[in-house]
Amino acid sequence: MVHVRQLDPSASPLEYFGFEARRLREAAGMTLEQLGKVIYCTGSLIGQVETAAKVPSRVFAEALDAAFMTDGFFSRLLGLVLRSQLPNWFQPYADMEAKAAFISTYQCQVVHGLLQTPEYAAALMAVEYPPDKVEELVAARMERQRILLRKQPPAVWVVLDEAVLLREVGGREVMRRQLTRLLAYRDDPWVNVQVLPFTAGVHTGLMGSFNLLRFEDDPDIYYSESYDEAHMTANSQVIRERSVAYARLQADALPVEESADLIARVLGERYGDRTDAVTPGRPPAEPSSPSTVPAARTSSTHSRCK
Structure with a gap:
Protein backbone atom coordinates (compact mmCIF):
# COMPACT_ATOMS: atom_id res chain seq x y z
CA MET A 1 0.00 0.00 0.00
CA VAL A 2 1.40 3.39 -1.04
CA HIS A 3 1.84 5.81 1.84
CA VAL A 4 0.39 9.24 1.03
CA ARG A 5 1.91 12.14 2.89
CA GLN A 6 -0.63 13.85 5.12
CA LEU A 7 -0.38 17.64 5.08
CA ASP A 8 -0.94 20.07 7.91
CA PRO A 9 -2.96 22.87 6.25
CA SER A 10 -1.88 25.32 8.96
CA ALA A 11 1.85 24.71 8.37
CA SER A 12 2.26 26.95 5.31
CA PRO A 13 0.33 28.40 2.35
CA LEU A 14 1.86 25.68 0.13
CA GLU A 15 0.58 22.88 2.38
CA TYR A 16 -2.84 24.54 2.63
CA PHE A 17 -3.00 24.68 -1.19
CA GLY A 18 -2.10 20.98 -1.50
CA PHE A 19 -4.49 19.98 1.28
CA GLU A 20 -7.44 21.76 -0.34
CA ALA A 21 -6.60 20.43 -3.81
CA ARG A 22 -6.60 16.85 -2.53
CA ARG A 23 -9.72 17.39 -0.41
CA LEU A 24 -11.76 18.66 -3.36
CA ARG A 25 -10.43 15.99 -5.73
CA GLU A 26 -11.35 13.20 -3.32
CA ALA A 27 -14.73 14.79 -2.61
CA ALA A 28 -15.38 14.71 -6.37
CA GLY A 29 -14.42 11.01 -6.45
CA MET A 30 -11.58 11.60 -8.94
CA THR A 31 -8.21 9.92 -9.22
CA LEU A 32 -5.06 11.91 -9.95
CA GLU A 33 -5.15 10.74 -13.57
CA GLN A 34 -8.82 11.65 -14.00
CA LEU A 35 -8.24 15.17 -12.72
CA GLY A 36 -5.16 15.40 -14.91
CA LYS A 37 -7.27 14.77 -17.99
CA VAL A 38 -9.61 17.56 -16.96
CA ILE A 39 -6.93 20.21 -16.34
CA TYR A 40 -4.50 18.94 -19.02
CA CYS A 41 -1.54 17.86 -16.93
CA THR A 42 -0.12 14.64 -15.51
CA GLY A 43 -1.46 12.91 -12.44
CA SER A 44 2.11 12.88 -11.17
CA LEU A 45 2.27 16.68 -11.21
CA ILE A 46 -1.03 16.92 -9.34
CA GLY A 47 0.28 14.44 -6.77
CA GLN A 48 3.41 16.54 -6.25
CA VAL A 49 1.31 19.66 -5.67
CA GLU A 50 -1.02 17.79 -3.31
CA THR A 51 1.93 16.67 -1.20
CA ALA A 52 3.57 20.13 -1.25
CA ALA A 53 6.53 18.70 -3.17
CA LYS A 54 6.04 21.19 -6.02
CA VAL A 55 4.93 24.80 -6.14
CA PRO A 56 1.95 25.24 -8.48
CA SER A 57 1.86 27.78 -11.29
CA ARG A 58 -0.88 30.34 -11.85
CA VAL A 59 -2.09 28.32 -14.85
CA PHE A 60 -2.43 25.29 -12.58
CA ALA A 61 -4.34 27.26 -9.94
CA GLU A 62 -6.73 28.69 -12.52
CA ALA A 63 -7.29 25.21 -13.95
CA LEU A 64 -8.24 23.90 -10.49
CA ASP A 65 -10.68 26.79 -10.03
CA ALA A 66 -12.31 25.93 -13.34
CA ALA A 67 -12.42 22.19 -12.61
CA PHE A 68 -13.91 22.54 -9.12
CA MET A 69 -15.82 25.81 -9.73
CA THR A 70 -14.21 27.41 -6.68
CA ASP A 71 -14.70 31.02 -7.80
CA GLY A 72 -11.00 31.95 -7.88
CA PHE A 73 -10.11 30.40 -4.52
CA PHE A 74 -6.93 28.68 -5.73
CA SER A 75 -5.90 31.67 -7.85
CA ARG A 76 -6.14 33.95 -4.83
CA LEU A 77 -4.35 31.48 -2.59
CA LEU A 78 -1.52 31.15 -5.09
CA GLY A 79 -0.32 34.68 -4.31
CA LEU A 80 0.30 33.66 -0.70
CA VAL A 81 1.94 30.42 -1.82
CA LEU A 82 4.41 32.17 -4.11
CA ARG A 83 5.10 34.95 -1.62
CA SER A 84 6.04 32.29 0.94
CA GLN A 85 8.73 30.96 -1.43
CA LEU A 86 10.70 34.20 -1.23
CA PRO A 87 13.71 34.25 1.13
CA ASN A 88 12.63 35.07 4.67
CA TRP A 89 14.73 38.22 4.81
CA PHE A 90 13.06 39.56 1.64
CA GLN A 91 9.43 38.86 2.49
CA PRO A 92 8.89 41.99 4.66
CA TYR A 93 9.98 44.18 1.77
CA ALA A 94 7.78 42.28 -0.71
CA ASP A 95 4.81 42.85 1.59
CA MET A 96 5.50 46.60 1.70
CA GLU A 97 6.15 46.79 -2.05
CA ALA A 98 2.72 45.28 -2.71
CA LYS A 99 1.10 48.10 -0.73
CA ALA A 100 3.15 51.02 -2.09
CA ALA A 101 1.57 53.81 -4.11
CA PHE A 102 4.91 55.02 -5.50
CA ILE A 103 8.09 52.98 -6.04
CA SER A 104 11.39 54.64 -6.86
CA THR A 105 14.47 52.52 -7.48
CA TYR A 106 18.07 52.95 -8.58
CA GLN A 107 19.75 49.80 -9.93
CA CYS A 108 23.46 49.72 -10.69
CA GLN A 109 23.90 46.03 -11.62
CA VAL A 110 20.69 44.40 -12.86
CA VAL A 111 17.20 45.29 -14.07
CA HIS A 112 14.77 45.80 -11.20
CA GLY A 113 12.73 42.68 -10.37
CA LEU A 114 9.39 44.29 -11.29
CA LEU A 115 10.59 44.73 -14.89
CA GLN A 116 12.49 41.47 -15.43
CA THR A 117 11.51 38.81 -17.96
CA PRO A 118 11.29 35.21 -16.65
CA GLU A 119 14.41 34.22 -18.60
CA TYR A 120 16.44 37.11 -17.23
CA ALA A 121 15.28 36.40 -13.68
CA ALA A 122 16.09 32.70 -14.09
CA ALA A 123 19.62 33.47 -15.27
CA LEU A 124 20.20 35.60 -12.18
CA MET A 125 18.77 33.01 -9.80
CA ALA A 126 20.73 30.14 -11.32
CA VAL A 127 23.95 31.56 -9.89
CA GLU A 128 23.01 30.60 -6.34
CA TYR A 129 20.12 28.11 -6.48
CA PRO A 130 19.44 24.62 -7.94
CA PRO A 131 17.01 24.36 -10.91
CA ASP A 132 13.95 23.36 -8.85
CA LYS A 133 14.41 26.32 -6.50
CA VAL A 134 15.05 28.62 -9.46
CA GLU A 135 11.64 27.73 -10.86
CA GLU A 136 9.94 28.61 -7.58
CA LEU A 137 11.80 31.91 -7.15
CA VAL A 138 11.12 33.00 -10.73
CA ALA A 139 7.44 32.21 -10.28
CA ALA A 140 7.44 34.28 -7.09
CA ARG A 141 9.14 37.17 -8.89
CA MET A 142 6.59 37.08 -11.70
CA GLU A 143 3.86 37.11 -9.07
CA ARG A 144 5.34 40.31 -7.61
CA GLN A 145 4.93 41.92 -11.01
CA ARG A 146 1.16 41.49 -10.88
CA ILE A 147 0.93 44.76 -8.95
CA LEU A 148 1.53 46.43 -12.34
CA LEU A 149 -1.72 44.89 -13.63
CA ARG A 150 -3.97 46.51 -11.05
CA LYS A 151 -6.68 48.94 -12.09
CA GLN A 152 -4.74 51.50 -10.04
CA PRO A 153 -1.11 50.30 -10.19
CA PRO A 154 1.70 51.96 -8.25
CA ALA A 155 3.69 54.64 -10.01
CA VAL A 156 7.12 53.13 -10.68
CA TRP A 157 10.21 55.19 -11.43
CA VAL A 158 13.36 53.26 -12.35
CA VAL A 159 16.86 54.66 -12.83
CA LEU A 160 19.22 52.09 -14.37
CA ASP A 161 22.97 52.50 -14.64
CA GLU A 162 24.08 52.16 -18.25
CA ALA A 163 26.13 49.13 -17.18
CA VAL A 164 22.88 47.21 -16.66
CA LEU A 165 22.22 47.38 -20.41
CA LEU A 166 25.67 46.04 -21.27
CA ARG A 167 25.99 43.25 -18.71
CA GLU A 168 25.07 40.11 -20.67
CA VAL A 169 22.81 38.15 -18.32
CA GLY A 170 21.81 34.75 -19.70
CA GLY A 171 23.09 35.35 -23.23
CA ARG A 172 22.20 37.54 -26.19
CA GLU A 173 18.65 36.25 -26.69
CA VAL A 174 17.77 36.75 -23.03
CA MET A 175 19.15 40.30 -23.14
CA ARG A 176 17.33 41.00 -26.41
CA ARG A 177 14.02 40.12 -24.81
CA GLN A 178 14.85 41.97 -21.60
CA LEU A 179 15.71 45.23 -23.36
CA THR A 180 12.62 44.84 -25.53
CA ARG A 181 10.63 44.53 -22.32
CA LEU A 182 12.12 47.79 -21.06
CA LEU A 183 11.23 49.53 -24.31
CA ALA A 184 7.65 48.33 -23.94
CA TYR A 185 7.25 50.75 -21.03
CA ARG A 186 8.13 53.73 -23.20
CA ASP A 187 4.52 54.93 -23.35
CA ASP A 188 3.31 53.46 -20.07
CA PRO A 189 1.92 56.25 -17.85
CA TRP A 190 2.74 54.35 -14.64
CA VAL A 191 6.26 53.09 -15.36
CA ASN A 192 9.14 55.44 -16.20
CA VAL A 193 12.62 54.19 -17.03
CA GLN A 194 15.67 56.45 -17.06
CA VAL A 195 19.24 55.43 -17.88
CA LEU A 196 22.13 56.96 -15.96
CA PRO A 197 24.89 57.19 -18.62
CA PHE A 198 28.56 56.58 -17.98
CA THR A 199 29.17 60.21 -18.88
CA ALA A 200 27.40 61.23 -15.65
CA GLY A 201 30.64 60.42 -13.85
CA VAL A 202 30.55 60.53 -10.06
CA HIS A 203 26.98 60.45 -8.73
CA THR A 204 24.94 59.85 -5.56
CA ARG A 242 18.04 59.20 0.14
CA SER A 243 15.16 61.13 -1.44
CA VAL A 244 17.50 64.02 -2.21
CA ALA A 245 20.07 61.54 -3.55
CA TYR A 246 17.45 59.97 -5.79
CA ALA A 247 16.34 63.35 -7.12
CA ARG A 248 19.96 64.02 -8.07
CA LEU A 249 20.17 60.66 -9.82
CA GLN A 250 17.07 61.52 -11.83
CA ALA A 251 18.60 64.88 -12.76
CA ASP A 252 21.86 63.22 -13.86
CA ALA A 253 20.07 60.49 -15.84
CA LEU A 254 18.88 60.85 -19.41
CA PRO A 255 15.24 61.92 -19.84
CA VAL A 256 12.75 59.09 -20.37
CA GLU A 257 12.62 59.46 -24.17
CA GLU A 258 16.39 59.73 -24.55
CA SER A 259 16.77 56.73 -22.24
CA ALA A 260 14.46 54.69 -24.47
CA ASP A 261 16.52 55.76 -27.49
CA LEU A 262 19.71 54.58 -25.77
CA ILE A 263 18.12 51.24 -24.82
CA ALA A 264 16.97 50.78 -28.43
CA ARG A 265 20.45 51.61 -29.71
CA VAL A 266 22.13 49.12 -27.37
CA LEU A 267 19.51 46.53 -28.31
CA GLY A 268 20.26 46.96 -32.01
CA GLU A 269 24.03 47.32 -31.84
CA ARG A 270 24.88 44.81 -29.12
CA TYR A 271 22.12 42.21 -29.16
CA GLY A 272 20.66 42.40 -32.66
CA ASP A 273 17.77 44.42 -33.99
CA ARG A 274 14.86 41.97 -33.56
CA THR A 275 12.20 43.29 -31.16
CA ASP A 276 9.63 40.79 -29.89
CA ALA A 277 6.39 42.44 -28.89
CA VAL A 278 5.79 42.68 -25.14
CA THR A 279 2.68 44.37 -23.82
CA PRO A 280 3.58 47.54 -21.89
CA GLY A 281 2.98 47.26 -18.16
CA ARG A 282 2.22 43.56 -18.28
CA PRO A 283 4.42 40.68 -17.11
CA PRO A 284 5.14 38.10 -19.84
CA ALA A 285 2.56 35.32 -20.15
CA GLU A 286 3.13 32.14 -18.18
CA PRO A 287 3.68 28.80 -19.92
CA SER A 288 0.53 27.32 -21.47
CA SER A 289 0.88 24.12 -19.44
CA PRO A 290 -0.12 23.97 -15.74
CA SER A 291 3.49 23.40 -14.78
CA THR A 292 6.15 25.64 -13.35
CA VAL A 293 8.33 28.14 -15.21
CA PRO A 294 11.10 26.97 -17.61
CA ALA A 295 14.45 25.88 -16.26
CA ALA A 296 17.03 28.62 -15.83
CA ARG A 297 20.08 29.42 -17.91
CA THR A 298 23.28 30.02 -16.07
CA SER A 299 24.94 33.39 -15.64
CA SER A 300 27.74 34.91 -13.60
CA THR A 301 25.58 37.79 -12.41
CA HIS A 302 24.66 38.22 -8.75
CA SER A 303 21.01 37.23 -8.24
CA ARG A 304 19.48 38.71 -5.05
CA CYS A 305 15.80 39.62 -4.86
CA LYS A 306 15.75 43.08 -6.34
Whole structure:
Protein backbone atom coordinates (compact mmCIF):
# COMPACT_ATOMS: atom_id res chain seq x y z
CA MET A 1 0.00 0.00 0.00
CA VAL A 2 1.40 3.39 -1.04
CA HIS A 3 1.84 5.81 1.84
CA VAL A 4 0.39 9.24 1.03
CA ARG A 5 1.91 12.14 2.89
CA GLN A 6 -0.63 13.85 5.12
CA LEU A 7 -0.38 17.64 5.08
CA ASP A 8 -0.94 20.07 7.91
CA PRO A 9 -2.96 22.87 6.25
CA SER A 10 -1.88 25.32 8.96
CA ALA A 11 1.85 24.71 8.37
CA SER A 12 2.26 26.95 5.31
CA PRO A 13 0.33 28.40 2.35
CA LEU A 14 1.86 25.68 0.13
CA GLU A 15 0.58 22.88 2.38
CA TYR A 16 -2.84 24.54 2.63
CA PHE A 17 -3.00 24.68 -1.19
CA GLY A 18 -2.10 20.98 -1.50
CA PHE A 19 -4.49 19.98 1.28
CA GLU A 20 -7.44 21.76 -0.34
CA ALA A 21 -6.60 20.43 -3.81
CA ARG A 22 -6.60 16.85 -2.53
CA ARG A 23 -9.72 17.39 -0.41
CA LEU A 24 -11.76 18.66 -3.36
CA ARG A 25 -10.43 15.99 -5.73
CA GLU A 26 -11.35 13.20 -3.32
CA ALA A 27 -14.73 14.79 -2.61
CA ALA A 28 -15.38 14.71 -6.37
CA GLY A 29 -14.42 11.01 -6.45
CA MET A 30 -11.58 11.60 -8.94
CA THR A 31 -8.21 9.92 -9.22
CA LEU A 32 -5.06 11.91 -9.95
CA GLU A 33 -5.15 10.74 -13.57
CA GLN A 34 -8.82 11.65 -14.00
CA LEU A 35 -8.24 15.17 -12.72
CA GLY A 36 -5.16 15.40 -14.91
CA LYS A 37 -7.27 14.77 -17.99
CA VAL A 38 -9.61 17.56 -16.96
CA ILE A 39 -6.93 20.21 -16.34
CA TYR A 40 -4.50 18.94 -19.02
CA CYS A 41 -1.54 17.86 -16.93
CA THR A 42 -0.12 14.64 -15.51
CA GLY A 43 -1.46 12.91 -12.44
CA SER A 44 2.11 12.88 -11.17
CA LEU A 45 2.27 16.68 -11.21
CA ILE A 46 -1.03 16.92 -9.34
CA GLY A 47 0.28 14.44 -6.77
CA GLN A 48 3.41 16.54 -6.25
CA VAL A 49 1.31 19.66 -5.67
CA GLU A 50 -1.02 17.79 -3.31
CA THR A 51 1.93 16.67 -1.20
CA ALA A 52 3.57 20.13 -1.25
CA ALA A 53 6.53 18.70 -3.17
CA LYS A 54 6.04 21.19 -6.02
CA VAL A 55 4.93 24.80 -6.14
CA PRO A 56 1.95 25.24 -8.48
CA SER A 57 1.86 27.78 -11.29
CA ARG A 58 -0.88 30.34 -11.85
CA VAL A 59 -2.09 28.32 -14.85
CA PHE A 60 -2.43 25.29 -12.58
CA ALA A 61 -4.34 27.26 -9.94
CA GLU A 62 -6.73 28.69 -12.52
CA ALA A 63 -7.29 25.21 -13.95
CA LEU A 64 -8.24 23.90 -10.49
CA ASP A 65 -10.68 26.79 -10.03
CA ALA A 66 -12.31 25.93 -13.34
CA ALA A 67 -12.42 22.19 -12.61
CA PHE A 68 -13.91 22.54 -9.12
CA MET A 69 -15.82 25.81 -9.73
CA THR A 70 -14.21 27.41 -6.68
CA ASP A 71 -14.70 31.02 -7.80
CA GLY A 72 -11.00 31.95 -7.88
CA PHE A 73 -10.11 30.40 -4.52
CA PHE A 74 -6.93 28.68 -5.73
CA SER A 75 -5.90 31.67 -7.85
CA ARG A 76 -6.14 33.95 -4.83
CA LEU A 77 -4.35 31.48 -2.59
CA LEU A 78 -1.52 31.15 -5.09
CA GLY A 79 -0.32 34.68 -4.31
CA LEU A 80 0.30 33.66 -0.70
CA VAL A 81 1.94 30.42 -1.82
CA LEU A 82 4.41 32.17 -4.11
CA ARG A 83 5.10 34.95 -1.62
CA SER A 84 6.04 32.29 0.94
CA GLN A 85 8.73 30.96 -1.43
CA LEU A 86 10.70 34.20 -1.23
CA PRO A 87 13.71 34.25 1.13
CA ASN A 88 12.63 35.07 4.67
CA TRP A 89 14.73 38.22 4.81
CA PHE A 90 13.06 39.56 1.64
CA GLN A 91 9.43 38.86 2.49
CA PRO A 92 8.89 41.99 4.66
CA TYR A 93 9.98 44.18 1.77
CA ALA A 94 7.78 42.28 -0.71
CA ASP A 95 4.81 42.85 1.59
CA MET A 96 5.50 46.60 1.70
CA GLU A 97 6.15 46.79 -2.05
CA ALA A 98 2.72 45.28 -2.71
CA LYS A 99 1.10 48.10 -0.73
CA ALA A 100 3.15 51.02 -2.09
CA ALA A 101 1.57 53.81 -4.11
CA PHE A 102 4.91 55.02 -5.50
CA ILE A 103 8.09 52.98 -6.04
CA SER A 104 11.39 54.64 -6.86
CA THR A 105 14.47 52.52 -7.48
CA TYR A 106 18.07 52.95 -8.58
CA GLN A 107 19.75 49.80 -9.93
CA CYS A 108 23.46 49.72 -10.69
CA GLN A 109 23.90 46.03 -11.62
CA VAL A 110 20.69 44.40 -12.86
CA VAL A 111 17.20 45.29 -14.07
CA HIS A 112 14.77 45.80 -11.20
CA GLY A 113 12.73 42.68 -10.37
CA LEU A 114 9.39 44.29 -11.29
CA LEU A 115 10.59 44.73 -14.89
CA GLN A 116 12.49 41.47 -15.43
CA THR A 117 11.51 38.81 -17.96
CA PRO A 118 11.29 35.21 -16.65
CA GLU A 119 14.41 34.22 -18.60
CA TYR A 120 16.44 37.11 -17.23
CA ALA A 121 15.28 36.40 -13.68
CA ALA A 122 16.09 32.70 -14.09
CA ALA A 123 19.62 33.47 -15.27
CA LEU A 124 20.20 35.60 -12.18
CA MET A 125 18.77 33.01 -9.80
CA ALA A 126 20.73 30.14 -11.32
CA VAL A 127 23.95 31.56 -9.89
CA GLU A 128 23.01 30.60 -6.34
CA TYR A 129 20.12 28.11 -6.48
CA PRO A 130 19.44 24.62 -7.94
CA PRO A 131 17.01 24.36 -10.91
CA ASP A 132 13.95 23.36 -8.85
CA LYS A 133 14.41 26.32 -6.50
CA VAL A 134 15.05 28.62 -9.46
CA GLU A 135 11.64 27.73 -10.86
CA GLU A 136 9.94 28.61 -7.58
CA LEU A 137 11.80 31.91 -7.15
CA VAL A 138 11.12 33.00 -10.73
CA ALA A 139 7.44 32.21 -10.28
CA ALA A 140 7.44 34.28 -7.09
CA ARG A 141 9.14 37.17 -8.89
CA MET A 142 6.59 37.08 -11.70
CA GLU A 143 3.86 37.11 -9.07
CA ARG A 144 5.34 40.31 -7.61
CA GLN A 145 4.93 41.92 -11.01
CA ARG A 146 1.16 41.49 -10.88
CA ILE A 147 0.93 44.76 -8.95
CA LEU A 148 1.53 46.43 -12.34
CA LEU A 149 -1.72 44.89 -13.63
CA ARG A 150 -3.97 46.51 -11.05
CA LYS A 151 -6.68 48.94 -12.09
CA GLN A 152 -4.74 51.50 -10.04
CA PRO A 153 -1.11 50.30 -10.19
CA PRO A 154 1.70 51.96 -8.25
CA ALA A 155 3.69 54.64 -10.01
CA VAL A 156 7.12 53.13 -10.68
CA TRP A 157 10.21 55.19 -11.43
CA VAL A 158 13.36 53.26 -12.35
CA VAL A 159 16.86 54.66 -12.83
CA LEU A 160 19.22 52.09 -14.37
CA ASP A 161 22.97 52.50 -14.64
CA GLU A 162 24.08 52.16 -18.25
CA ALA A 163 26.13 49.13 -17.18
CA VAL A 164 22.88 47.21 -16.66
CA LEU A 165 22.22 47.38 -20.41
CA LEU A 166 25.67 46.04 -21.27
CA ARG A 167 25.99 43.25 -18.71
CA GLU A 168 25.07 40.11 -20.67
CA VAL A 169 22.81 38.15 -18.32
CA GLY A 170 21.81 34.75 -19.70
CA GLY A 171 23.09 35.35 -23.23
CA ARG A 172 22.20 37.54 -26.19
CA GLU A 173 18.65 36.25 -26.69
CA VAL A 174 17.77 36.75 -23.03
CA MET A 175 19.15 40.30 -23.14
CA ARG A 176 17.33 41.00 -26.41
CA ARG A 177 14.02 40.12 -24.81
CA GLN A 178 14.85 41.97 -21.60
CA LEU A 179 15.71 45.23 -23.36
CA THR A 180 12.62 44.84 -25.53
CA ARG A 181 10.63 44.53 -22.32
CA LEU A 182 12.12 47.79 -21.06
CA LEU A 183 11.23 49.53 -24.31
CA ALA A 184 7.65 48.33 -23.94
CA TYR A 185 7.25 50.75 -21.03
CA ARG A 186 8.13 53.73 -23.20
CA ASP A 187 4.52 54.93 -23.35
CA ASP A 188 3.31 53.46 -20.07
CA PRO A 189 1.92 56.25 -17.85
CA TRP A 190 2.74 54.35 -14.64
CA VAL A 191 6.26 53.09 -15.36
CA ASN A 192 9.14 55.44 -16.20
CA VAL A 193 12.62 54.19 -17.03
CA GLN A 194 15.67 56.45 -17.06
CA VAL A 195 19.24 55.43 -17.88
CA LEU A 196 22.13 56.96 -15.96
CA PRO A 197 24.89 57.19 -18.62
CA PHE A 198 28.56 56.58 -17.98
CA THR A 199 29.17 60.21 -18.88
CA ALA A 200 27.40 61.23 -15.65
CA GLY A 201 30.64 60.42 -13.85
CA VAL A 202 30.55 60.53 -10.06
CA HIS A 203 26.98 60.45 -8.73
CA THR A 204 24.94 59.85 -5.56
CA GLY A 205 24.26 56.19 -6.39
CA LEU A 206 27.85 54.99 -6.16
CA MET A 207 27.15 53.34 -2.78
CA GLY A 208 24.86 50.87 -4.52
CA SER A 209 21.28 50.10 -5.49
CA PHE A 210 18.36 51.18 -3.32
CA ASN A 211 14.57 51.55 -3.32
CA LEU A 212 12.20 54.14 -1.89
CA LEU A 213 8.56 53.25 -1.22
CA ARG A 214 5.83 55.84 -0.70
CA PHE A 215 2.38 55.02 0.66
CA GLU A 216 -0.99 56.71 0.83
CA ASP A 217 -1.18 56.74 4.63
CA ASP A 218 2.00 55.15 6.02
CA PRO A 219 5.55 56.53 6.40
CA ASP A 220 7.96 56.22 3.49
CA ILE A 221 10.37 53.27 3.44
CA TYR A 222 14.01 53.07 2.37
CA TYR A 223 15.34 49.64 1.32
CA SER A 224 18.77 48.34 0.32
CA GLU A 225 20.56 44.97 0.20
CA SER A 226 23.97 43.60 1.04
CA TYR A 227 25.11 40.12 0.04
CA ASP A 228 23.16 38.15 2.63
CA GLU A 229 20.77 40.56 4.30
CA ALA A 230 18.42 43.46 3.72
CA HIS A 231 18.09 46.85 5.36
CA MET A 232 14.69 48.55 5.56
CA THR A 233 13.90 51.66 7.56
CA ALA A 234 11.34 54.43 7.94
CA ASN A 235 13.84 56.73 9.68
CA SER A 236 12.92 60.25 8.55
CA GLN A 237 16.51 61.44 8.26
CA VAL A 238 17.47 58.46 6.08
CA ILE A 239 14.38 59.00 3.91
CA ARG A 240 15.22 62.69 3.52
CA GLU A 241 18.84 62.03 2.53
CA ARG A 242 18.04 59.20 0.14
CA SER A 243 15.16 61.13 -1.44
CA VAL A 244 17.50 64.02 -2.21
CA ALA A 245 20.07 61.54 -3.55
CA TYR A 246 17.45 59.97 -5.79
CA ALA A 247 16.34 63.35 -7.12
CA ARG A 248 19.96 64.02 -8.07
CA LEU A 249 20.17 60.66 -9.82
CA GLN A 250 17.07 61.52 -11.83
CA ALA A 251 18.60 64.88 -12.76
CA ASP A 252 21.86 63.22 -13.86
CA ALA A 253 20.07 60.49 -15.84
CA LEU A 254 18.88 60.85 -19.41
CA PRO A 255 15.24 61.92 -19.84
CA VAL A 256 12.75 59.09 -20.37
CA GLU A 257 12.62 59.46 -24.17
CA GLU A 258 16.39 59.73 -24.55
CA SER A 259 16.77 56.73 -22.24
CA ALA A 260 14.46 54.69 -24.47
CA ASP A 261 16.52 55.76 -27.49
CA LEU A 262 19.71 54.58 -25.77
CA ILE A 263 18.12 51.24 -24.82
CA ALA A 264 16.97 50.78 -28.43
CA ARG A 265 20.45 51.61 -29.71
CA VAL A 266 22.13 49.12 -27.37
CA LEU A 267 19.51 46.53 -28.31
CA GLY A 268 20.26 46.96 -32.01
CA GLU A 269 24.03 47.32 -31.84
CA ARG A 270 24.88 44.81 -29.12
CA TYR A 271 22.12 42.21 -29.16
CA GLY A 272 20.66 42.40 -32.66
CA ASP A 273 17.77 44.42 -33.99
CA ARG A 274 14.86 41.97 -33.56
CA THR A 275 12.20 43.29 -31.16
CA ASP A 276 9.63 40.79 -29.89
CA ALA A 277 6.39 42.44 -28.89
CA VAL A 278 5.79 42.68 -25.14
CA THR A 279 2.68 44.37 -23.82
CA PRO A 280 3.58 47.54 -21.89
CA GLY A 281 2.98 47.26 -18.16
CA ARG A 282 2.22 43.56 -18.28
CA PRO A 283 4.42 40.68 -17.11
CA PRO A 284 5.14 38.10 -19.84
CA ALA A 285 2.56 35.32 -20.15
CA GLU A 286 3.13 32.14 -18.18
CA PRO A 287 3.68 28.80 -19.92
CA SER A 288 0.53 27.32 -21.47
CA SER A 289 0.88 24.12 -19.44
CA PRO A 290 -0.12 23.97 -15.74
CA SER A 291 3.49 23.40 -14.78
CA THR A 292 6.15 25.64 -13.35
CA VAL A 293 8.33 28.14 -15.21
CA PRO A 294 11.10 26.97 -17.61
CA ALA A 295 14.45 25.88 -16.26
CA ALA A 296 17.03 28.62 -15.83
CA ARG A 297 20.08 29.42 -17.91
CA THR A 298 23.28 30.02 -16.07
CA SER A 299 24.94 33.39 -15.64
CA SER A 300 27.74 34.91 -13.60
CA THR A 301 25.58 37.79 -12.41
CA HIS A 302 24.66 38.22 -8.75
CA SER A 303 21.01 37.23 -8.24
CA ARG A 304 19.48 38.71 -5.05
CA CYS A 305 15.80 39.62 -4.86
CA LYS A 306 15.75 43.08 -6.34
